[in-house]
Amino acid sequence: LVASASAVDFYLYANNDCGGSNMRCNGFNPNTCCGTNQSNSPYQSIAxxxxxxxxxxxxxxxxxxxxxxxxTVSSNNGNDxxxxxxxxxxxTGAGYNLVGRKRAD
Structure with a gap:
């Protein structure tokens, strides 16, 4: 399952609505994380x-x-x-994991 999944991008945003100024981590696979050790993190949302x-x-x-x-943990509920x-x-960090198998088309 993991081998057939595409890598995704993580974003940590300085505001609370997943938009605007961000730190971006490109091309991460499932069950991995990206983050910062910044003691006063400005990030209020992740995508x-x-x-x-x-x-x-x-x-x-x-x-x-x-x-x-x-x-926090949130499902994509079929969204991209x-x-x-x-x-x-x-x-200070973001990650993801796959849930079961690909949904039926």
Whole structure:
């Protein structure tokens, strides 16, 4: 399953709506993460973009430096991207994992 999945891009955004100023991590595979050890992280939302049609996955947002502590998990619900917003905390990392198999067409 992993070998047939395309890599996706992670974004960490300085605002809470997955838009605007960001840190981008290109071409990551499932069950990997991208982040920063920045002590005063400005990132309030994370996005997983470039999800193939029919794939079901969870986007994961982390805090406390890189991917030390899982803070949020959201499904793509059939969409081609995921946006996780914070509830006042700051993100320091992003990742994703596939859920089961490709959805039926």
């Amino acid at each position: 997983v973009r470039g999800i193939q049609t029919g794939w079901s996955m969870y986007g994961r947002g982390y805090g406390d430096g890189n991917y030390a502590r899982l803070q 991207w995921i946006c996780n917003r914070s509830n006042g905390f700051r993100y």
